[in-house]
Amino acid sequence: MSPVAEHLSRNTLLMELAYVATAFLFILGLKMLSSPATARKGIRLAELGMLTAVVGTLLHEHVVTYEWIILGLLIGGIAGGIIAIWTPMTAMPQRTALSHAFGAIAVSLVGIAEFYSHQGHLDVAKMTAIGFEVMLGGLTFTGSMMAFAKLQGTLPGRPITYPGQNAANISILVGIIVSVGYLIVVPTAPTWLFYAMVAMSFIFGILLVLPIGAADMPVVIALLNSYAGLAGSATGFALDNKILIVAGALDGASGLILSILMCKAMNRSITNVIFGGFGKAPVVSADAQKVAGSIRSLSSDEAATLITSAMRVVVVPGYGMAVSQAQMVVKELADLLGERDIDVQFAIHPVAGRMPGHMNVLLAEAGVPYDLLKEMDAINPEFKFVDVAIVVGANDVVNPAAKNDKSSPIYGMPVLDVESARTVLVLKRSMAPGFAGIENELFYKPNCMMVFGDARKTLQEFVNAAKASAKAA
């Protein structure tokens, strides 16, 4: 072996060893996310892993110039830093969708560059890997951009549907798969077919997310997360890079688990979310379905008296809390009640909000200790001991129809049993139905009182009333 070759192979070995260390640090870091106490340390380890991999890669035999790499690192680093510092916690779902898009476009471009450089000389295995990489990367990129636009409000959040939609989507998908298959089997396939496949993947991503409503975004974001991971793994196969295979598999597994959990929490299958066009039904249910009983409303002063004379209060936050930015006032109210020795907890439904864990992050930001945040299964048996349940901007996740109305579109979805509490206060802007567009039976229950108005304003009035009565006492 010549001295140069020996040097190169030593560098390759060092790079591979760096990747082993990275894989270990990534897995350990994720493992430490199992508790809030160790999570930050875990992230440090994962960061160290990333640094190790990047430094190791600079030893790669094909890396001959550094200036272009540095340019990319600078642009990306500055953009990433700005996004990280300026994104408010309420915008976390959009930020996540955008980052899936960035990850996916990086992977797609790597795949396209590989094809461009080696077209015509790609063996079956490489072409398979590049095909999957670009297909998954492409649809994840445009799909995530669509999710971002819907969450940001640039596009309407409601499902956009048209006749023959599923047929159109399926034919494009078939077109993509046939193109990839042809490119794999016939090495002499024309190069335009590859670029046509790339274009179809981009279009497919848009069409895939078009009919999905904003309320279903937790599933979609998790699913796109999974695709982005799998695209990363495919890149690993295409470039024979083991760390990409490992990290992609970890990300893919995580996204898949989260999307399955979200689907379970809505009692729907992934196929139903993607092809169902949920939310098309409101026209039927809102009119046809008459609920017996009448609506009672309370003024905020009356409601405040009810709350301050309770022993145990549970707050049920929903997406409406994020919309009206009410999390800080919720925390203030909880503190005031705590001072009066009233027991306050929070009931978190798995799909409350626009992404998995959305409500937890907002309440944590407001300073609510995480041991007061209760998961659905833990809090449901407790509702019968609760004096007042305060529903802040949640609707479908507290609808008893999911338990007892077989004709309801959300029948079978696990919900929070708020109606078991002695009194339920629902903070709501108006009587408009929730995102699923379904009439809520809860509002007609005898123990349910509505407090109309902007949630943040109403809660502020509760806080003022509680303060005033504390002074009087």
Next chain:
Amino acid sequence: MEYQLHVIGVMIFVVAAFVGHHVIHGVPPLLHTPLMSATNAISAISLVAAIVIAGGETNAVRTTLGVIAVAAATCNVVGGFLITDRMLKMFKGGKAKKAGKAKGAA
């Protein structure tokens, strides 16, 4: 020989997916948003592939695609890790606070 390499790759993928499944199941719903941004940052490891493209032999098309890919992946690495940490910093336990309150009451 080529095929052996690919089989090793598939094996790594399967094992990593199992490990990932196991590890991620241990993450409580409380931390699902930070989990998602953490795995997103981790999967931006595709940065290393982009680096090889951007720093490789000179070819305008390849280098341009590589630089954009490096920028997009770096954005996720930096943004993903920073924002995950920003979120995790906010999660605080209530025990210390409760003890303090009990003292105040006494």
